[in-house]
Amino acid sequence: MDSTLLNKIIPFPRKKSLLKYIGGFPHSDGFETHRYSLIIPVLTFGLYRLSNFRTITYLRNMNFSSKLLEDAVAEFAKLPGVGQKTALRLVLHLLNQDKDDVEKFSSTISKLRNEIQFCRVCLNISDHPVCQICASPKRDHSMICVVEDTRDVMAIENTNQYNGVYHVLGGLISPMDGIGPTDLEVDSLIERLKDDEVKEIIFALSATMEGDTTLFYLDKRLKNFDITISTIARGIAFGGELEYVDEITLGRSIATRVPYINSLSK
Numbered sequence: 001m002d003s004t005l006l007n008k009i010i011p012f013p014r015k016k017s018l019l020k021y022i023g024g025f026p027h028s029d030g031f032e033t034h035r036y037s038l039i040i041p042v043l044t045f046g047l048y049r050l051s052n053f054r055t056i057t058y059l060r061n062m063n064f065s066s067k068l069l070e071d072a073v074a075e076f077a078k079l080p081g082v083g084q085k086t087a088l089r090l091v092l093h094l095l096n097q098d099k100d101d102v103e104k105f106s107s108t109i110s111k112l113r114n115e116i117q118f119c120r121v122c123l124n125i126s127d128h129p130v131c132q133i134c135a136s137p138k139r140d141h142s143m144i145c146v147v148e149d150t151r152d153v154m155a156i157e158n159t160n161q162y163n164g165v166y167h168v169l170g171g172l173i174s175p176m177d178g179i180g181p182t183d184l185e186v187d188s189l190i191e192r193l194k195d196d197e198v199k200e201i202i203f204a205l206s207a208t209m210e211g212d213t214t215l216f217y218l219d220k221r222l223k224n225f226d227i228t229i230s231t232i233a234r235g236i237a238f239g240g241e242l243e244y245v246d247e248i249t250l251g252r253s254i255a256t257r258v259p260y261i262n263s264l265s266k
Contacts, residue, residue: 121192123168123185125150133165140164142199144192146218148172148211152204164202167192172210173217181217189218193225200228207234207249
């Protein structure tokens with residue numbers, strides 16, 4: 001990497017300390033780059049992630065005719081999956097809309113942030129202290145499906161195959177991200193299990209390292225309760241070809257195989 005470009009990317013005080021840490025030291029004529037040429041891309045990417053370097057650089061290179069326009073683009077660019085060009089396109093789209101439509105859009109977002117609630121029973125997003133699922137007498141309250149977040153609740157509800165209630169953990173155990181068991185809604189789940197009405201717990205967690213770690217921890221915490229603990233089946237997706245399935249998924253599919261007649265009936 002060219003030392004001139006490096007000087008633009010990393011401020012000198014931070015650059016000096018970081019390069020000293022990885023084995024590179026400043027010289028009077030610039031920075032030696034050959035000693036850390038492999039780590040600089042990773043270092044640059046990390047700094048960009050932490051300081052929104054790409055967003056700031058892009059906005060500085062654009063010639064905005066209005067500070068209001070620049071600020072709006074910067075805010076939209078903070079949304080996940082929205083780049084700077086997309087943010088600019090969205091802002092310009094709003095400018096072309098009727099003022100009443102833009103006001104409604106703004107008030108809807110503000111109302112969502114200020115008035116949204118979390119169900120005091122399952123911790124799902126709700127408009128009321130108790131969500132419609134937990135308050136429904138048609139639901140089977142003896143089954144609790146444990147999920148990571150609200151998106152999983154919506155996904156399961158769209159299948160129309162589950163009639164129980166839910167419990168939202170609010171995340172998964174991930175030491176790499178600094179998320180431990182105390183950061184999840186585990187204690188509230190245990191309190192719900194003290195009700196004799198609960199007969200089964202269904203774990204519907206992602207088939208990832210974090211999901212399996214969380215599942216293992218919860219299984220240990222719930223082993224003293226006289227309930228049935230199950231997890232959703234994991235296997236080959238409908239329409240999938242075996243040659244493209246990973247080894248872990250294929251192995252679990254074989255280990256948890258079911259009789260052919262049963263598979264047809266379900």
